[in-house]
Amino acid sequence: MLANPIKATKANRKGIDYVVKRMDWYWNLSTSLLRDPTNNTSELDGMRGELENQIVDLYKALLSYQIKSVCAYYCNRGLVFLRDMITLDDWKADLGAIQDAENCFQNDTQAYTNQQVTSRLEQLVSYTKHQEIQQMSEKDQQCLKHVRLTDPRHDKTRIEQTKGGLLQDSYRWVLDSAGFQKLRDDSQHRLLWIKGDPGKGKTMLLCGIINELDQGNTANARHCNVAYFFCQATDSRINNATAVLRGLIYLLIEQQPSVLSHVRKEYDRAGENLFKDANTWVALSNIFTNILQDSSLRTTYLIIDALDECITTDLPQLLDFIAQQTASESRVKWIVSSRNWPQIEERLERATDKVKVSLELNAEFVAAAVNAFILHKVDQLEGLKKYSPATKKVVQDYLRTNAHDTFLWVALVCQALAGPEVKKWKTEEILRKFPPGLDALYAQMKQYISLSQDSDLCKRILAVAAIVRRPISLQELTTLVELPNITCDDLESVEEIIKLCGSFLTSREQTVYFVHQSAKDFLLGNASDEAGNQASQEAFKWIFPKGKEDVHYTLFLRSLSTMSTILRRDRYDLSAPGFPSDEVQIPDPDPLATVRYSCVYWVDHLCDSVFDTNTKQHDHLQENGIVYTFLKTKYLYWLEALSLLQVMPAGVIAIKKLEGLLVSTSLTSH
Numbered sequence: 001m002l003a004n005p006i007k008a009t010k011a012n013r014k015g016i017d018y019v020v021k022r023m024d025w026y027w028n029l030s031t032s033l034l035r036d037p038t039n040n041t042s043e044l045d046g047m048r049g050e051l052e053n054q055i056v057d058l059y060k061a062l063l064s065y066q067i068k069s070v071c072a073y074y075c076n077r078g079l080v081f082l083r084d085m086i087t088l089d090d091w092k093a094d095l096g097a098i099q100d101a102e103n104c105f106q107n108d109t110q111a112y113t114n115q116q117v118t119s120r121l122e123q124l125v126s127y128t129k130h131q132e133i134q135q136m137s138e139k140d141q142q143c144l145k146h147v148r149l150t151d152p153r154h155d156k157t158r159i160e161q162t163k164g165g166l167l168q169d170s171y172r173w174v175l176d177s178a179g180f181q182k183l184r185d186d187s188q189h190r191l192l193w194i195k196g197d198p199g200k201g202k203t204m205l206l207c208g209i210i211n212e213l214d215q216g217n218t219a220n221a222r223h224c225n226v227a228y229f230f231c232q233a234t235d236s237r238i239n240n241a242t243a244v245l246r247g248l249i250y251l252l253i254e255q256q257p258s259v260l261s262h263v264r265k266e267y268d269r270a271g272e273n274l275f276k277d278a279n280t281w282v283a284l285s286n287i288f289t290n291i292l293q294d295s296s297l298r299t300t301y302l303i304i305d306a307l308d309e310c311i312t313t314d315l316p317q318l319l320d321f322i323a324q325q326t327a328s329e330s331r332v333k334w335i336v337s338s339r340n341w342p343q344i345e346e347r348l349e350r351a352t353d354k355v356k357v358s359l360e361l362n363a364e365f366v367a368a369a370v371n372a373f374i375l376h377k378v379d380q381l382e383g384l385k386k387y388s389p390a391t392k393k394v395v396q397d398y399l400r401t402n403a404h405d406t407f408l409w410v411a412l413v414c415q416a417l418a419g420p421e422v423k424k425w426k427t428e429e430i431l432r433k434f435p436p437g438l439d440a441l442y443a444q445m446k447q448y449i450s451l452s453q454d455s456d457l458c459k460r461i462l463a464v465a466a467i468v469r470r471p472i473s474l475q476e477l478t479t480l481v482e483l484p485n486i487t488c489d490d491l492e493s494v495e496e497i498i499k500l501c502g503s504f505l506t507s508r509e510q511t512v513y514f515v516h517q518s519a520k521d522f523l524l525g526n527a528s529d530e531a532g533n534q535a536s537q538e539a540f541k542w543i544f545p546k547g548k549e550d551v552h553y554t555l556f557l558r559s560l561s562t563m564s565t566i567l568r569r570d571r572y573d574l575s576a577p578g579f580p581s582d583e584v585q586i587p588d589p590d591p592l593a594t595v596r597y598s599c600v601y602w603v604d605h606l607c608d609s610v611f612d613t614n615t616k617q618h619d620h621l622q623e624n625g626i627v628y629t630f631l632k633t634k635y636l637y638w639l640e641a642l643s644l645l646q647v648m649p650a651g652v653i654a655i656k657k658l659e660g661l662l663v664s665t666s667l668t669s670h
Contacts (some may be wrong), residue, residue: 020066031181061097065094092327147253149275150247152227164411169373170204171209177357186608188353189354191335191348198518199409201359226303234514235471244318249287258296264289266283304337320350328349340358370406374400381417385417387424395428397412409441410439413434446535466523467552474491475492475593475594523536528594558598563598565612600650
């Protein structure tokens with residue numbers, strides 16, 4: 001005890017010396033560390049604010065130590081001696097607390113500094129990328145414009161919104177799977193195939209993988225390229241092999257503009273026809289191969305969702321191309337998803353160093369993901385419908401019991417329960433009407449619609465939605481389907497009608513989509529399993545009582561009639577023949593909005609109608625028939641509309657189809 005005062009005095013003097021020096025250090029450090037060096041670091045404001053709080057607390061500790069020391073110097077020396085004997089003032093411990101606070105601050109400072117460096121690098125990458133794009137010649141930008149058929153980034157956003165958002169708990173498991181980790185970490189593995197039945201969440205898994213690899217296309221942009229494409233059978237723009245390559249090439253150019261040179265070599269010779277003629281696949285596959293073999297290409301991930309939704313004629317060549325590429329370039333990794341189709345497995349078996357993730361073989365992980373999805377959706381319903389704890393539990397238990405590890409089934413049932421017509425007190429009664437299994441659910445939805453007062457109207461809409469060549473807008477729907485007492489300007493009423501079609505259809509940004517490819521398959525008589533085949537065939541007969549050809553014929557007639565009414569000379573009032581089509585400003589409202597689909601696809605629907613010498617359709621192709629009359633009176637206006645809509649190549653194809661149809665009809669009549 002007698003030695004303690006001596007030790008305390010030494011500890012205090014040592015501490016004072018340390019504290020005074022650190023005060024100067026932190027004063028200078030905070031001045032440089034916590035200043036805002038740019039006007040574009042808002043994402044670091046939160047971290048910088050926390051550091052400010054920490055350094056203020058550290059200053060307080062340092063000042064407190066000094067104040068306590070000063071008080072000790074001016075106190076009665078006898079009292080100080082007694083306090084030091086019993087170590088009432090533990091100077092060593094006080095200094096240790098300050099040093100612990102320093103260590104914490106230094107660790108956080110290092111993390112903040114690292115984040116600053118990362119942010120600066122991201123800004124540098126973004127600036128460099130922007131400069132590369134700015135330095136593109138006019139010819140480069142025109143080429144890139146023609147490469148772009150769709151922006152897969154927008155498709156991804158639309159798909160996520162349509163499905164109610166991307167829930168992290170529904171896809172995290174695949175990032176920890178052996179298959180994904182082998183692909184990401186082992187250069188010998190170059191293909192990951194995720195396969196599973198409809199509605200199991202394959203698309204959302206790929207969205208999650210894209211987010212993991214891409215991280216917003218900023219943090220990892222300097223390390224790798226992430227290009228992806230979402231096939232959708234219901235949209236003719238994105239359901240074929242050439243569209244897949246164009247989408248992937250477009251994103252690669254966006255991330256690494258130097259690879260555009262490979263496209264320019266062919267584009268400079270062929271122009272826009274490079275992407276339009278019969279040899280497009282051959283040309284694009286050669287271009288893409290050259291890009292992937294470019295020595296300057298960064299590590300690249302190529303992701304394709306829903307291979308099974310690529311049209312049958314194109315799918316084999318796309319699969320063969322993927323299998324071939326996996327054998328040649330180690331810097332390129334492929335991730336694809338599809339249903340469990342034998343023809344896809346057969347083609348992908350040729351790929352070297354592939355890994356598979358089967359959703360059926362990972363049932364426990366899928367079940368856990370679906371369960372997390374159920375909790376999320378029921379929480380949303382609880383907030384919307386004000387469920388009691390008992391009702392909430394009943395809904396959760398029923399969904400868990402009957403979902404059969406199918407995200408889509410859960411989403412459709414929750415969508416139905418969220419309807420304004422479903423009252424809280426009737427929730428349990430309505431819930432138990434939903435049978436387990438997708439096809440059984442579709443059959444019940446179809447039965448519900450068929451018993452409604454608007455059954456005929458819903459049938460017409462579903463029939464048209466099932467056979468159109470791409471998703472149609474609400475305005476286009478008003479011309480392709482007879483909607484009583486509704487005009488193209490009353491889009492709110494059109495959306496209400498879409499809601500009458502059960503849960504088969506949804507509208508997003510004023511465009512009509514099927515909720516899932518399996519819903520369209522069911523209505524077309526192609527159920528996903530044998531058990532639902534009979535119900536699927538009945539659904540087909542329900543919406544196509546006279547066959548699909550009859551609906552094609554109706555679409556042809558309505559398209560021709562609408563175009564005859566809408567099309568006229570100088571429809572956009574440009575008053576300047578030869579005005580560049582790519583400089584046209586679309587009027588608001590757009591007078592061609594209702595006939596965009598019809599202008600491109602009316603000939604396709606004519607071709608898909610039934611033709612023989614005894615039908616009325618045959619008569620339409622004769623002299624003075626409606627096709628003859630349309631071409632005689634509106635042909636130039638139709639061409640002008642195609643040009644204004646920037647779909648002239650599609651018009652050329654339509655004319656060739658019409659010519660072939662006339663020839664075949666002429667031969668038949670003779």
